[in-house]
Amino acid sequence: GKARVISTELLPNSEAEWKRLVKTTYIGQDGVTRTWEHAERTTRPEGSAFDGVSVVAILEKDTGREILLEKQYRPPLDKICIELPAGLVDKGETAEQAAVRELKEETGYVAQALTTSPIMFNDPGFCNTNFKLVEVSVDMSLPENQNLKPELEENEFIEVFHVKLDDLWDECVRWEAQGYALDARLASFAKGIQIAQ
Amino acid sequence: GKARVISTELLPNSEAEWKRLVKTTYIGQDGVTRTWEHAERTTRPEGSAFDGVSVVAILEKDTGREILLEKQYRPPLDKICIELPAGLVDKGETAEQAAVRELKEETGYVAQALTTSPIMFNDPGFCNTNFKLVEVSVDMSLPENQNLKPELEENEFIEVFHVKLDDLWDECVRWEAQGYALDARLASFAKGIQIAQ
Numbered sequence: 001g002k003a004r005v006i007s008t009e010l011l012p013n014s015e016a017e018w019k020r021l022v023k024t025t026y027i028g029q030d031g032v033t034r035t036w037e038h039a040e041r042t043t044r045p046e047g048s049a050f051d052g053v054s055v056v057a058i059l060e061k062d063t064g065r066e067i068l069l070e071k072q073y074r075p076p077l078d079k080i081c082i083e084l085p086a087g088l089v090d091k092g093e094t095a096e097q098a099a100v101r102e103l104k105e106e107t108g109y110v111a112q113a114l115t116t117s118p119i120m121f122n123d124p125g126f127c128n129t130n131f132k133l134v135e136v137s138v139d140m141s142l143p144e145n146q147n148l149k150p151e152l153e154e155n156e157f158i159e160v161f162h163v164k165l166d167d168l169w170d171e172c173v174r175w176e177a178q179g180y181a182l183d184a185r186l187a188s189f190a191k192g193i194q195i196a197q
Numbered sequence: 198g199k200a201r202v203i204s205t206e207l208l209p210n211s212e213a214e215w216k217r218l219v220k221t222t223y224i225g226q227d228g229v230t231r232t233w234e235h236a237e238r239t240t241r242p243e244g245s246a247f248d249g250v251s252v253v254a255i256l257e258k259d260t261g262r263e264i265l266l267e268k269q270y271r272p273p274l275d276k277i278c279i280e281l282p283a284g285l286v287d288k289g290e291t292a293e294q295a296a297v298r299e300l301k302e303e304t305g306y307v308a309q310a311l312t313t314s315p316i317m318f319n320d321p322g323f324c325n326t327n328f329k330l331v332e333v334s335v336d337m338s339l340p341e342n343q344n345l346k347p348e349l350e351e352n353e354f355i356e357v358f359h360v361k362l363d364d365l366w367d368e369c370v371r372w373e374a375q376g377y378a379l380d381a382r383l384a385s386f387a388k389g390i391q392i393a394q
């Protein structure tokens with residue numbers, strides 16, 4: 001079946017489990033005190049400076065580099081969104097551990113972390129949500145990577161696919177025309193590749 | 198003075214002016230009805246499919262291409278964040294008009310829109326906030342672009358600067374080490390340039 005929104009209602013903060021609205025009182029650089037509204041996740045582990053990780057998994061093929069992507073229905077958009085593999089970090093976990101674990105759970109691929117980015121903020125005037133981008137390598141010759149066995153939650157439906165890195169921007173434009181939503185981190189990454197070409 | 202947060206409190210939805218929490222009831226592709234919590238802006242113009250625009254303004258110099266960036270204190274992060282010029286779209290405005298207007302207001306530069314991206318979603322499991330990326334050209338020989346006169350709101354403090362496109366990723370890493378926060382759209386764009394190099 002096709003996933004779809006049935007209804008949407010205002011959610012009182014007191015009943016929200018995963019998200020919250022907050023009001024911050026701050027002093028500006030002019031010395032004036034003002035307030036600012038923003039949204040947060042309630043799930044960031046105590047002591048962690050970031051919420052989650054996104055994974056850049058490059059597959060080296062004879063025909064060029066390809067990147068692993070996901071299609072996932074997103075209720076906030078009421079659309080299927082095309083995204084990098086991603087997930088929230090568990091308490092005590094490093095970004096690299098979270099990236100390898102989430103990639104395995106969502107796609108079945110066993111990978112090794114190569115590099116980890118600075119913390120990136122998704123929408124700094126709107127919310128404090130943030131993540132680290134972890135580049136991983138996937139050894140396609142490993143037996144584990146032949147017979148993929150993702151381990152999804154009962155409410156997760158994720159389709160995994162890969163596309164050529166060089167074509168990523170053109171694909172983004174095509175996907176929107178086909179009715180998909182685009183994740184901003186993925187599409188901005190694609191724009192960077194395109195502008196450098 | 199140095200801007201800083203004094204206090205943060207939970208904000209009841211009923212008192213929030215700029216943001217709201219919502220609960221969506223949806224049917225998954227397995228036919229099961231579930232709910233999902235997310236955050237929204239209250240400001241998206243009726244009939245508009247997106248909240249705002251971000252601007253990629255490339256300056257052609259003899260020494261190579263440079264990109265216009267902004268430093269801005271962000272209360273949700275309690276840090277100065279490095280970002281692309283951006284702003285919310287006004288009712289009835291196109292993405293291109295919003296990009297040219299916001300760039301003029303925030304930086305003083307007079308620009309022309311070149312290309313407009315698909316809609317990009319900032320954090321599709323967390324919120325529905327989204328934008329279009331508009332590439333603009335800035336003719337540095339125009340008299341208007343010699344004596345820049347930004348028109349900022351009384352609560353806006355924006356510092357404008359530019360860096361070489363080729364160095365953008367290395368600069369991002371350096372900025373975090375210096376204590377700045379990084380916008381995810383900018384940093385993902387920088388990562389794309391780096392991976393294509």
Ligand SMILES: Nc1ncnc2c1[nH]c(=O)n2[C@H]1C[C@H](O)[C@@H](COP(=O)(O)OP(=O)(O)O)O1
Pocket residue numbers: 035036037038123124125126215249250283284285
């Ligand atoms: N106290 C407040 N709290 C939250 N939003 C506010 C606000 N006052 C205010 O004007 N806004 C709204 C109206 C402003 O137009 C908007 C700016 O939000 P941004 O995320 O900085 O947008 P960008 O510039 O595109 O990154 O916030």
Ligand SMILES: Nc1ncnc2c1[nH]c(=O)n2[C@H]1C[C@H](O)[C@@H](COP(=O)(O)OP(=O)(O)O)O1
Pocket residue numbers: 018019052053086087088232233234235320321322323
């Ligand atoms: N009903 C619900 N509403 C909101 N968040 C929920 C939720 N149920 C639930 O488990 N979550 C939380 C817990 C999940 O771990 C998280 C997944 O959020 P994401 O934005 O999809 O994260 P990404 O995978 O990194 O993009 O949402």
